[in-house]
Amino acid sequence: MSQETRGPGPLTAPVLRTEVDGIRTVLAASSGQVTGGLFFRVGVADETLATTGITHLVEHLALHRHGLSDLHFNGATTATYTLFHATGTAEEVVTYLNGVCAALRDLPLERLETEREILRTEAASRGRGPGHQLPLWRYGAQGYGLSSYSEHGTWHLTADDVRDWARTRFTRDNAVLWITSAAVPEGLDLTLPAGTPHPLPAPSSALPVTPAYIAGGSGGVVMDGIVRRSTAASVLTEVLGRALFTDLRQKGGYSYATDAHYSPRDNDFATVTAFADALPQKQDAVAGGFVDVLARLRAGSIEQAELDSARAKILKQYDIPDVAAAQLPSYALDLLTGHRHITDDEHRAELAAVTVDDLAEAARELHSTALLQVPGGSAEWAGFTAAPQWSYGTSPVPGSRHRSLEDDSVLLTVGPDAVSLTTPVGRVVVRYADCAALLVHPDGGRHLTGLDGFQIRVEPTLHAGLTPDRTAVIDAAVPPSAVVRMPPRDPEDIPRPEGRGRARRRASSRLGALLGRRRR
Numbered sequence: 001m002s003q004e005t006r007g008p009g010p011l012t013a014p015v016l017r018t019e020v021d022g023i024r025t026v027l028a029a030s031s032g033q034v035t036g037g038l039f040f041r042v043g044v045a046d047e048t049l050a051t052t053g054i055t056h057l058v059e060h061l062a063l064h065r066h067g068l069s070d071l072h073f074n075g076a077t078t079a080t081y082t083l084f085h086a087t088g089t090a091e092e093v094v095t096y097l098n099g100v101c102a103a104l105r106d107l108p109l110e111r112l113e114t115e116r117e118i119l120r121t122e123a124a125s126r127g128r129g130p131g132h133q134l135p136l137w138r139y140g141a142q143g144y145g146l147s148s149y150s151e152h153g154t155w156h157l158t159a160d161d162v163r164d165w166a167r168t169r170f171t172r173d174n175a176v177l178w179i180t181s182a183a184v185p186e187g188l189d190l191t192l193p194a195g196t197p198h199p200l201p202a203p204s205s206a207l208p209v210t211p212a213y214i215a216g217g218s219g220g221v222v223m224d225g226i227v228r229r230s231t232a233a234s235v236l237t238e239v240l241g242r243a244l245f246t247d248l249r250q251k252g253g254y255s256y257a258t259d260a261h262y263s264p265r266d267n268d269f270a271t272v273t274a275f276a277d278a279l280p281q282k283q284d285a286v287a288g289g290f291v292d293v294l295a296r297l298r299a300g301s302i303e304q305a306e307l308d309s310a311r312a313k314i315l316k317q318y319d320i321p322d323v324a325a326a327q328l329p330s331y332a333l334d335l336l337t338g339h340r341h342i343t344d345d346e347h348r349a350e351l352a353a354v355t356v357d358d359l360a361e362a363a364r365e366l367h368s369t370a371l372l373q374v375p376g377g378s379a380e381w382a383g384f385t386a387a388p389q390w391s392y393g394t395s396p397v398p399g400s401r402h403r404s405l406e407d408d409s410v411l412l413t414v415g416p417d418a419v420s421l422t423t424p425v426g427r428v429v430v431r432y433a434d435c436a437a438l439l440v441h442p443d444g445g446r447h448l449t450g451l452d453g454f455q456i457r458v459e460p461t462l463h464a465g466l467t468p469d470r471t472a473v474i475d476a477a478v479p480p481s482a483v484v485r486m487p488p489r490d491p492e493d494i495p496r497p498e499g500r501g502r503a504r505r506r507a508s509s510r511l512g513a514l515l516g517r518r519r520r
Helices: 054-066 090-105 109-125 134-139 143-148 159-169 231-251 280-298 304-319 328-337 344-353 356-368 468-477 502-506 509-517
Strands: 016-020 023-027 034-040 072-077 082-088 175-179 212-215 220-228 258-264 269-277 371-374 400-403 411-414 418-423 426-431 435-440 446-450 455-458 483-485
Touching: 023 328, 034 090, 034 328, 054 072, 054 082, 054 090, 054 109, 054 159, 082 090, 109 159, 134 143, 134 212, 134 220, 134 371, 175 328, 220 231, 220 280, 220 356, 231 258, 231 269, 231 280, 231 304, 231 344, 231 356, 269 280, 280 356, 280 371, 304 344, 304 356, 411 455, 411 468, 418 455, 426 446, 426 455, 435 468, 446 468
Parallel strands: 023 175, 212 371, 435 483
Antiparallel strands: 016 023, 034 082, 034 175, 072 082, 220 269, 220 371, 258 269, 400 411, 411 418, 418 426, 435 446, 446 455
C-alpha cells in the first residue's frame, strides 16, 4: 500500500522552513488574514490516569491573560499534541503568540484552583461522542485510552506539578510554529526553555482478540479499527462512510446520521471510526446493516464508481485557494512527529494508483482489528468476540475476605499485593503495582483502576469487616504517583446496601470504569 500524509493532504509549494527563537517554523503565504499556530508534542496520551488534565491545565493557564478579545484565538489539547492558534492581522497574531510563550515561561499559578474548577465545569457540560468508551476498551487506562476518562488531575495537582510539566513538555525543542505568511512577522518573541523532543507514545493493548465487540450505548452502532497509514485506507474510509449512508439511510431508512473518519494515531497507524445512529426499535437492523457493509467491502464487492467518487472528493482539496496555507497545519504536525510528508504530486499519483483490490485489503485489515459497540446485544453472530469482562487468567488473591452486604456470593479480598472482587461469573483483580489510579475518599472509599482498565470500588459501607486498617493496606501499597486524594463526598453519594443482586451488577468489571464519566 502507498503511504499517505497526515491530515487533509500533503503540502503544496511554496513553503519556507526556518527557525524562530530555536523553534522549527514553516511558512506559506495566504491572500487572507494571517493565521499562526504553535504545536507542542504533548497531549492526553502522555499523561497517567492520576494526572489526566495536566496538559489541559497548562493550556488554560497559558491563555488566561488574553481575556476577552475580538481576535479569533483558541487552544486545544488532543491525545498527542497541544495547539495554540489565532487568526487576524500579523500584529495581532504576533501579540497572541508572544503572550502564550510569556505565560508558558511564567504560568499564572495563582489561578490554578480557579482553572481546575473551570475544567471540571467544562467537562460536566461537554457532550461525549457515541464511541467515547472505545479507547479504554482497546488500550486500557493508559496512553491512548485516557481520552475515555475524566480528568482526575484537576482534583489534586499542585502548582509544582503543573510548573514542572510546562517546563519539560512546553519547550522550544518539542514545538513547531506555523504561520500563513510569506515571511516571519516582525516582533515575535517566542523564547522558551530548551528541552527534549518527545516521541509519540507507544500504544498499549487491552484486547487479547480482535475483531471484538462490547455492548453499550443506545444511540446506535459505532466501530473503530486500526489500519496502516496509507492512501488506500483513507480512500476506504470515504467509501465506507458513503456505503453506510446509502445502505442505512437511503435504502433501509434505519439511520439518520452515518459517518466514517480517518485519523492518524501515530507515524505508522491510523484509527478508522464509523458510526450509524438508530432508534431503539431499529438497533438490530442497523447493527446487521453495518456489519453487512463491512463484509461487502472486505470481500471486494466494491464498484469502480464507488472508488472513483471517493477519489474525486479527496482531490477537491486541491481546488481551494491558498492550498499551501490551508495545509500548513498538516505539514507542521508531520514535522512535529517526524512523519514523512509527501508532495502534492506524490499524493495525486498514489490516489490514481489505488484499486478496488487495495480497498478490499484495507477493509480486511480494518475488520481484523475492529472493536464494535452494539446497543445492548451481542455480535458473536457476526464473528466478533466479546471483549474481556473479567480479569484474564487470574488466581484467587490471598488476603482478608469481605462479604458483600448486598449479595453473599460477592467477595472482596484485600491482599498485600492486590485487591480482587469475585462473583459467581468472574473475578476482577487490580494489582497495586499496576494501579493506574487510586481515588482516596475521606469517608474510607477507595476506587482502584488497573492499567488494563478494570476497576474495583472498595466501599466500607458495602462490605463486612472492611475496617480502616484494611484500607490502610491499600494506601500503603499503591505507588504514591497513582494516588488521587478526593474532596469529601456528599453523604447522598456514599453508597449504601440496596438489596441482593445489586453487588453483582456493580461488579461488572471494566464497565465500572465508565462510572468515571460521572462529574462531582
